[in-house]
Amino acid sequence: DAGITQSPRHKVTETGTPVTLRCHQTENHRYMYWYRQDPGHGLRLIHYSYGVKDTDKGEVSDGYSVSRSKTEDFLLTLESATSSQTSVYFCAIWGAGANVLTFGAGSRLTVL
Amino acid sequence: AQSVTQLDSHVSVSEGTPVLLRCNYSSSYSPSLFWYVQHPNKGLQLLLKYTSAATLVKGINGFEAEFKKSETSFHLTKPSAHMSDAAEYFCVVRMDSSYKLIFGSGTRLLVRP
Numbered sequence A: 001d002a003g004i005t006q007s008p009r010h011k012v013t014e015t016g017t018p019v020t021l022r023c024h025q026t027e028n029h030r031y032m033y034w035y036r037q038d039p040g041h042g043l044r045l046i047h048y049s050y051g052v053k054d055t056d057k058g059e060v061s062d063g064y065s066v067s068r069s070k071t072e073d074f075l076l077t078l079e080s081a082t083s084s085q086t087s088v089y090f091c092a093i094w095g096a097g098a099n100v101l102t103f104g105a106g107s108r109l110t111v112l
Numbered sequence B: 001a002q003s004v005t006q007l008d009s010h011v012s013v014s015e016g017t018p019v020l021l022r023c024n025y026s027s028s029y030s031p032s033l034f035w036y037v038q039h040p041n042k043g044l045q046l047l048l049k050y051t052s053a054a055t056l057v058k059g060i061n062g063f064e065a066e067f068k069k070s071e072t073s074f075h076l077t078k079p080s081a082h083m084s085d086a087a088e089y090f091c092v093v094r095m096d097s098s099y100k101l102i103f104g105s106g107t108r109l110l111v112r113p
Helices: none
Strands: A004-007 A010-013 A019-025 A031-038 A042-051 A054-057 A064-070 A073-078 A087-094 A101-103 A107-111 B003-006 B010-014 B019-021 B023-026 B032-038 B044-050 B056-058 B064-068 B073-078 B087-094 B101-103 B107-112
Touching: A004 A087, A010 A019, A019 A031, A019 A087, A019 A107, A031 A064, A031 A073, A042 A064, A042 A073, A042 B101, A054 A064, A073 A087, A101 B044, B003 B087, B003 B101, B010 B019, B019 B107, B023 B032, B023 B087, B032 B064, B032 B073, B044 B056, B044 B064, B044 B073, B073 B087
Parallel strands: A010 A107, B010 B107
Antiparallel strands: A004 A019, A019 A073, A031 A042, A031 A087, A042 A054, A064 A073, A087 A101, A087 A107, B003 B023, B019 B073, B023 B073, B032 B044, B032 B087, B056 B064, B064 B073, B087 B101, B087 B107
């Protein structure tokens, strides 16, 4: 997966608890993304980052925050998880040379 | 509003017949366009991309797509479907200079024997 690692890969949590998903890249790319995938909706952009400490909202950012304190890590936080945030979350990087999105393997989150 | 629309949520074809998956976009920016495929319980794989070079783009596994600016379309085609093509296909558009990349809602391709 082009040096992209997502953790955890699977998580079950309860409503109201905080959750943090981590995306780690080894290729020093500037642009990183968090998407969620739900049936019938495709992938929807939550937040993306265009550099250390530089982030912007996507289509479905409510209830999510992100942080990027170093180039290789992009964290997605659900401050208080809700059942509607049950989804598969994908991290992606925009490749400097190939100019395409390359995805991590995904993190499946279940909020009970 | 800038958006990307995949006109069919499901497409069913017989093996050996042509495939057409439709994508339209709305953008005030000269877009970069992509098609990705996701096989069941698998990750996302790039099929092809358009970035303002040739309007007819060839991708992997015999797929190709044509960028038509006048129609704001980027339809994906394949002359002859294989069983292994059964998957979900996503059209992706880079809407503006911000590197924000937006997905369509996906088209699930079913290939009948």
